[in-house]
Amino acid sequence: MFAFNESVYNNLETLNCIIILVFLVGLVIFLYLVWDLKMERKERGKQKTKMIKKEPILNLIIKIRAIFTTSFNHFERKIIDSKPEKTKESKNYYIKIEPDTPKSKPIDPQSTPPESQSKSDLTEEPKNIDKELKEAALTPPLIITNDFLKSNSKVVITGDWLIVGGSSIGKSHVESKMPCQDNFFLSAISENLGIAVVCDGAGSAKNSQLGSKFVSERVALIFSQMVESEIGLESIKSLSEEQWSNFAKRGLFQARKDLEEYSLKEDLKFESLACTVIVVIYHPHGILITHIGDGRAGYLSKEKGWLPLMIPFKGEEANETVFITSKIWSEKDIDTYLEAKVFIEEYSGFTLMSDGCESHSYLCSIFDEDSQTWTDPNMPFSRFFDPMMDGLKIMRDSGLSPAEIESKWIDFLRSGTKGISNEPDDKTLVLAVLKK
Numbered sequence: 060m061f062a063f064n065e066s067v068y069n070n071l072e073t074l075n076c077i078i079i080l081v082f083l084v085g086l087v088i089f090l091y092l093v094w095d096l097k098m099e100r101k102e103r104g105k106q107k108t109k110m111i112k113k114e115p116i117l118n119l120i121i122k123i124r125a126i127f128t129t130s131f132n133h134f135e136r137k138i139i140d141s142k143p144e145k146t147k148e149s150k151n152y153y154i155k156i157e158p159d160t161p162k163s164k165p166i167d168p169q170s171t172p173p174e175s176q177s178k179s180d181l182t183e184e185p186k187n188i189d190k191e192l193k194e195a196a197l198t199p200p201l202i203i204t205n206d207f208l209k210s211n212s213k214v215v216i217t218g219d220w221l222i223v224g225g226s227s228i229g230k231s232h233v234e235s236k237m238p239c240q241d242n243f244f245l246s247a248i249s250e251n252l253g254i255a256v257v258c259d260g261a262g263s264a265k266n267s268q269l270g271s272k273f274v275s276e277r278v279a280l281i282f283s284q285m286v287e288s289e290i291g292l293e294s295i296k297s298l299s300e301e302q303w304s305n306f307a308k309r310g311l312f313q314a315r316k317d318l319e320e321y322s323l324k325e326d327l328k329f330e331s332l333a334c335t336v337i338v339v340i341y342h343p344h345g346i347l348i349t350h351i352g353d354g355r356a357g358y359l360s361k362e363k364g365w366l367p368l369m370i371p372f373k374g375e376e377a378n379e380t381v382f383i384t385s386k387i388w389s390e391k392d393i394d395t396y397l398e399a400k401v402f403i404e405e406y407s408g409f410t411l412m413s414d415g416c417e418s419h420s421y422l423c424s425i426f427d428e429d430s431q432t433w434t435d436p437n438m439p440f441s442r443f444f445d446p447m448m449d450g451l452k453i454m455r456d457s458g459l460s461p462a463e464i465e466s467k468w469i470d471f472l473r474s475g476t477k478g479i480s481n482e483p484d485d486k487t488l489v490l491a492v493l494k495k
Contacts, residue, residue: 213468214461218251220341221455223464224489227472229415231483237262240334241413241487242271244279248286252295252342254279255489259354259413261333261382262484269325270318270332274383277317278338281310286340296344300401307349307399311336315383333382337369337411341491345403351387351396353380355417357439359408359448365439368409369398371417373435407493408448410439415484419476420444444490447471451492
């Protein structure tokens with residue numbers, strides 16, 4: 060009996076040791092699996108980070124997923140359940156998107172300018188303006204005088220320059236009975252020195268045609284007075300890019316401030332006046348340019364041919380941009396959304412336009428089969444601009460009146476090519492040619 064009990068006791072002790080050993084082995088395996096899973100997730104996170112840079116859609120999905128899996132306090136989702144509009148959230152601003160047409164096929168740089176690559180418009184909510192920019196704004200507010208407004212014309216002949224501009228309503232706006240939301244402004248400041256402004260109203264902003272008209276006129280006045288009274292006609296050729304950037308921020312912020320006052324005076328929602336803005340100041344030694352949003356601008360270098368003047372702002376999606384009314388006016392954000400450049404070299408022409416003209420005159424959309432991504436070379440088509448430059452020279456040398464040149468220019472914007480004729484978006488195009 061005693062032997063039997065001792066045997067049983069020894070067997071139980073052995074069993075306990077086996078159980079403890081199995082538990083320890085299982086614990087080690089469990090900890091290893093946990094560590095391996097953690098490392099796998101970490102590696103996937105790195106891959107996602109790499110993919111985010113290449114795949115804007117994946118980036119958007121990850122952001123939306125984060126809204127529901129992390130704290131709701133960091134994001135506020137805004138949904139407008141109406142057609143044809145829908146909303147989406149971006150990191151820096153809210154955007155309202157209208158339906159867009161599919162992207163065009165890849166472009167051959169040697170081919171003729173492509174057909175329309177229609178683009179939707181966007182609006183955003185305003186943001187409180189930082190104290191630093193408030194103090195930098197021009198004071199007192201500038202007033203547009205009737206005499207200055209009379210200087211605006213669609214054809215400017217000054218010094219050695221012939222500059223022509225025009226706007227034409229897009230096909231989709233005609234069909235939907237919407238007004239043309241583009242506006243532009245041309246004015247000479249002195250001989251061979253002047254300003255050209257193009258503004259494109261946001262398609263989903265109710266009163267954007269009023270906003271683009273007001274901003275184009277106001278910006279022309281503000282920058283003209285800035286050149287004459289602060290920069291100086293002689294000093295403009297030695298202006299650094301940093302100095303010009305500071306002037307550009309002040310000038311465009313002043314225009315935004317005046318637009319806000321205009322909205323209050325006319326009892327209009329400030330966001331309903333949303334528009335982009337491009338400003339070009341040309342002088343004998345080069346070009347100054349600043350802009351907010353998209354559109355295009357380029358110049359004809361005497362040595363290198365046609366080159367871009369600006370990089371249009373595009374968001375994560377192909378149809379995102381910002382406006383002068385957008386919430387970009389803080390010291391930390393403004394340099395991301397406002398571009399200001401100085402070009403000092405010999406040139407014989409320049410152009411600026413709203414995005415309704417870009418697909419017909421720029422190499423701006425190429426699809427890479429390998430990476431499955433779209434790129435924007437942002438290069439003007441010389442085969443588009445050179446014949447028009449020659450045509451303007453012929454019209455000027457033939458003694459055509461400004462009214463006759465203007466009429467021919469508007470005809471071109473309405474139906475100059477099949478693509479331009481069928482363009483759904485509004486079209487504004489300014490082109491300048493040097494006599495020499």
